[in-house]
Amino acid sequence: MIQLRKSWKITATLVLFLFLTACQLVRVDNADENKQKQKQSTPPPPPKVTVSAIGDVMMHEPQIKSGKTGNTYDYRKFFKSVGPYLSSTDLSVANLEVTLAGPSKPYQGYPQFNAPDQILDALKDSGVDVLTTANNHSNDTGEKGVIRTFNTAKKKGFHVTGTAPSPNERKGIVVDKNGIKLGFLAYTEHTNGLPVAKGKSYLVNLIDPVKIAADIKALKQQGAEFVFVSLHWGTEYQRTPNEFQKKTALKVLQAGADVILGSHPHVQQQVEKMVVNGQEKLVVYSMGNFISNQSDPYTDLGVIMYFDIMKDPKTNKVKLTKTSFLPTLVDKYKKGGKTEYLVVPLPTKTPSNPAANPRITKKKWEKSYNDVHSIITKADSFPVMVNK
Numbered sequence: 001m002i003q004l005r006k007s008w009k010i011t012a013t014l015v016l017f018l019f020l021t022a023c024q025l026v027r028v029d030n031a032d033e034n035k036q037k038q039k040q041s042t043p044p045p046p047p048k049v050t051v052s053a054i055g056d057v058m059m060h061e062p063q064i065k066s067g068k069t070g071n072t073y074d075y076r077k078f079f080k081s082v083g084p085y086l087s088s089t090d091l092s093v094a095n096l097e098v099t100l101a102g103p104s105k106p107y108q109g110y111p112q113f114n115a116p117d118q119i120l121d122a123l124k125d126s127g128v129d130v131l132t133t134a135n136n137h138s139n140d141t142g143e144k145g146v147i148r149t150f151n152t153a154k155k156k157g158f159h160v161t162g163t164a165p166s167p168n169e170r171k172g173i174v175v176d177k178n179g180i181k182l183g184f185l186a187y188t189e190h191t192n193g194l195p196v197a198k199g200k201s202y203l204v205n206l207i208d209p210v211k212i213a214a215d216i217k218a219l220k221q222q223g224a225e226f227v228f229v230s231l232h233w234g235t236e237y238q239r240t241p242n243e244f245q246k247k248t249a250l251k252v253l254q255a256g257a258d259v260i261l262g263s264h265p266h267v268q269q270q271v272e273k274m275v276v277n278g279q280e281k282l283v284v285y286s287m288g289n290f291i292s293n294q295s296d297p298y299t300d301l302g303v304i305m306y307f308d309i310m311k312d313p314k315t316n317k318v319k320l321t322k323t324s325f326l327p328t329l330v331d332k333y334k335k336g337g338k339t340e341y342l343v344v345p346l347p348t349k350t351p352s353n354p355a356a357n358p359r360i361t362k363k364k365w366e367k368s369y370n371d372v373h374s375i376i377t378k379a380d381s382f383p384v385m386v387n388k
């Protein structure tokens with residue numbers, strides 16, 4: 001009898017459990033249906049893309065040595081603090097100011113740079129996607145160096161613009177990110193007096209407003225909806241743009257560029273908003289060095305520029321919705337007979353965690369932060385000030 005009552009109890013519990021589970025399933029089904037209905041009625045969010053850009057990536061002799069480990073090189077340590085500030089954006093652009101002519105030539109720094117390929121692994125590891133290679137050092141190891149640098153970067157998965165092994169590859173790149181097609185072009189004012197191989201002007205893009213205008217037009221025909229033009233120009237160590245930069249900026253923006261990314265002076269220069277044909281455009285005259293062994297005033301400072309870009313779902317127009325920036329500082333120090341380098345992000349006016357960067361004094365941190373801020377926001381027309 002006891003046995004029977006027990007089995008009744010079990011059966012009743014089982015029936016109740018199945019009933020409740022069924023109710024649960026119905027409820028889940030309804031929730032799914034509601035979600036589906038909601039999906040159909042609310043339009044998808046507008047396509048957005050975030051882009052970060054940094055200045056000159058240089059590799060002077062002591063930097064080359066710094067990464068030597070046995071028979072190979074590793075430079076990932078340079079960017080371990082700052083990497084997350086680049087990889088957090090959808091796309092990151094850097095100016096590679098060295099050539100990669102390979103180990104058959106000696107690795108060397110200034111004046112004719114030949115860096116180990118591993119600098120690219122370090123940049124890739126930090127989230128850099130696009131390399132601009134048009135600068136006064138592009139031709140440091142001649143035609144072979146230009147071609148090897150381009151091919152090595154492509155093999156490692158970078159988008160490359162500014163130098164090219166063929167006329168067709170010279171004409172810029174279009175990168176489709178989150179449904180927005182971004183165009184990138186790069187040019188340099190000169191190649192330090194080292195002539196580019198005769199009849200092969202495609203090897204290094206030189207600044208020529210007429211050519212730039214034609215390239216922008218062609219890139220837009222290929223589908224580019226927002227165009228970044230990198231210009232390697234200006235006077236070294238000058239914190240103010242010169243007349244050539246100002247005139248060229250206007251011409252390039254009039255030709256259809258949306259943002260100019262400047263570098264070469266090794267120090268920062270202002271960011272300015274220019275209104276061209278009723279449209280707001282932006283010129284970053286110089287981002288300065290991202291990493292180098294230079295020691296002149298302000299050459300240890302860098303800036304990461306951030307651009308938020310959106311496609312208006314009604315007009316399909318792509319526009320810049322926000323610009324911000326982050327100062328950086330190269331922490332250079334001696335360890336075990338070597339010089340070590342660490343690019344330190346300065347997100348706050350004063351160090352929030354001094355123990356994390358014991359070699360940077362409070363005074364140095366604050367001065368560096370202010371030096372970058374005061375220059376970047378110098379122009380009255382600086383567009384938006386939101387710090388990352």
Ligand SMILES: [Zn+2]
Pocket residue numbers: 097135136137232263264265
């Ligand atoms: Zn340069």
